Amino acid sequence: MTTGASIPSSSAARPRRSRLLRFLPLGMVAWLVLEIWLLTVVAGAASGFAVFLLLVAGLVLGSVVIKRAGRRAFRALSETLQQQQSGALPQGRTNSEGNGLMMLGGLLLMLPGLISDALGLLLLVPPVQKALSRYAERTFERKVREATGSFGEAFQQARIHRPDGKVVQGEVVREDAPRGQQDDTGSRPPLTG
Numbered sequence: 001m002t003t004g005a006s007i008p009s010s011s012a013a014r015p016r017r018s019r020l021l022r023f024l025p026l027g028m029v030a031w032l033v034l035e036i037w038l039l040t041v042v043a044g045a046a047s048g049f050a051v052f053l054l055l056v057a058g059l060v061l062g063s064v065v066i067k068r069a070g071r072r073a074f075r076a077l078s079e080t081l082q083q084q085q086s087g088a089l090p091q092g093r094t095n096s097e098g099n100g101l102m103m104l105g106g107l108l109l110m111l112p113g114l115i116s117d118a119l120g121l122l123l124l125v126p127p128v129q130k131a132l133s134r135y136a137e138r139t140f141e142r143k144v145r146e147a148t149g150s151f152g153e154a155f156q157q158a159r160i161h162r163p164d165g166k167v168v169q170g171e172v173v174r175e176d177a178p179r180g181q182q183d184d185t186g187s188r189p190p191l192t193g
Contacts, residue, residue, distance in 0.1 A: 035113035042114065058117045062109030065124065069102035098129040 043051045105123030108116045
């Protein structure tokens with residue numbers, strides 16, 4: 001029994017993947033192979049023990065960096081909450097700038113590999129953190145502007161355009177008094193049975 005509705009083909013129902021998502025697995029595999037190759041080159045030039053010490057040092061340094069960034073973020077959060085509870089307006093983000101990038105740098109340091117260690121150390125440099133955060137903020141704002149224009153326009157579009165085009169008429173009834181204490185002296189006629 002058919003209802004007349006057509007079932008879309010699997011290729012038409014699937015949204016098209018972005019170029020980044022298409023090549024991300026290939027990039028991850030290439031990065032992993034490069035890391036392993038670089039570790040074997042360094043082990044051949046120095047020794048396996050030197051590579052082991054580099055990996056352990058990266059793990060320890062990364063955990064220290066993540067712990068420090070977490071403490072800074074928690075301290076900034078508690079200061080902001082104390083300022084809000086006292087009624088004062090919270091100040092700018094002077095203490096918490098770069099905590100996310102610092103945590104990412106610590107995570108990259110903890111990952112085994114020399115390229116990830118170099119990227120992690122680069123993320124710990126304050127001018128690099130500021131430049132990356134400004135770039136990310138500008139990119140995010142541009143993407144939001146392209147997607148919606150403004151939040152008011154997005155709200156208007158959501159109210160006006162319905163998927164099926166139908167409008168449902170209705171009335172909102174608000175009951176302020178508890179159920180047992182309502183009086184029937186309002187504009188509604190009593191129910192007769």
